[in-house]
Amino acid sequence: MIKHNQTMTTSEWEIMRVIWTLGEATSRQIIRVMTLKKDWAPSTVKTLVTRLQKKGYLTDNGAVRDRLYTPTVDEHDAMTYALNHTIQAMCAMCVGDAMANVIETTELSQRDILNLQDVLKAKYATAPESVACNCMPNHWEELK
Amino acid sequence: MIKHNQTMTTSEWEIMRVIWTLGEATSRQIIRVMTLKKDWAPSTVKTLVTRLQKKGYLTDNGAVRDRLYTPTVDEHDAMTYALNHTIQAMCAMCVGDAMANVIETTELSQRDILNLQDVLKAKYATAPESVACNCMPNHWEELK
DNA sequence: TTTTTAAGTTTACAATTGTAAACTATAGGT
DNA sequence: ACCTATAGTTTACAATTGTAAACTTAAAAA
Known part of the structure; x- marks a missing residue:
């Protein structure tokens, strides 16, 4: 259960959900899905992926092109953590x-x-x- | 169960918790408590109270001084709503x-x-x- | 009545977030 | 070998949030 200092925003969370579901994904895939799901511009998706990486929620395989992004945290763990976080403020x-x-x-x-x-x-x-x-x-x- | 467009931030939530507990409160009271609880500057508390009012979570009794602030939403309802909100994003x-x-x-x-x-x-x-x-x-x- | 204190209002300011365009470089097609 | 689409990087920009000082005014104290 990795501990994270940075928090995931709601938009970032949306991105993570599709990568979690796919296991790993290229930005092309993510963009395709998010265009359908949220009607976001490709740039928006790119920005969010970059931010998730900076925050430590995604790693990539280093490819110069068609890079593969992988979650560093388990979805269940992240959900449990987020829910606990919300509850502990109440x-x-x-x-x-x-x-x-x-x-x-x-x-x-x-x-x-x-x-x-x-x-x-x-x-x-x-x-x-x-x-x-x-x-x-x-x-x-x-x-x- | 009042519907709210604006969302409450975490800092704002902290303020609401004390007003919910007190039933109603003057800013002096809130400032006293928040100084103990969070070590916030009085100005910070004032700002947050104003914002909560703008967002429609607090009303006041109109007094020019020692104004009484009252929540417009029930704590349980707000909690249920917030939890649901978090869960629905997962x-x-x-x-x-x-x-x-x-x-x-x-x-x-x-x-x-x-x-x-x-x-x-x-x-x-x-x-x-x-x-x-x-x-x-x-x-x-x-x-x- | 004058002074002081503190309640309420305005203004501030950097960091984060939502949203995205512009730019750069490269792999794939011709 | 050159062009083109597009993956990845930089830059942008307004709204929100955390945090608070400064200012104004009215009540309390002297």
Whole structure:
């Protein structure tokens, strides 16, 4: 699980999704797909690929032409990381509730659901009675 | 569930969390808290509050001084919305897996877990065998 | 009443992001 | 060997974001 300092922007994420799906890709391929998917200009795609490389999310095979770009991070890892990142910025007390809401409207396969249920069952054993709100700094009550 | 065009940035989110917790707040209060929580300069907080207002996430009571700011959106709704937003940008096929990973490391209360389990049980009835990857545009296979 | 403080408003400024054109160099076609 | 399309590199440019100082004005203190 590689750690990354730079964050991926939404546009960059779109690019990564197609490279993840293809395993590796040339910019020609990426441009073809993104033109269909997002109607971006070829230049836009090129810029984004370059930025992803600078940020360390892509490597290339060094070819002068028809270069192949490969992800340096696993898609599942990146997703897990991004989701955690979002969640950690939110009120810990409300997270469970929000996740329930989200799950209601998210498409999940039977396998997904069974897996989730397993994880939850295992968690229950050590689950706290309640989770405290962490929106305020420590000792803020002293501020009147 | 109010719909918002503008998105909240992470810094803005931090501000909202304290106002949500307090119910309503003057900038003096917010500044006090944020100085402790994030070590931000008072000006920074003022700017952020103004921007949140412009974006429609806060209203004020119109007082010339010691103005009270109130959220226009519910915290749970905002969280649900933000999480959904993040998830919808990801590969639908992998979302279930990522959520399981996230849940493993997220603090959840017993109540949260029971609730999640209820939601999942209800979902199982109509759950599909599998969820297709949606990273590529339609008919992209035709692109060789 | 004059001064001081601090709330609210304006202005600032660099980094990041979305979006893309322009330029350069090279592989493939003729 | 030369031309041309296009892959890769540079440059561009406005909007957003993080971060904050400066200014203005009104309330509180002296």
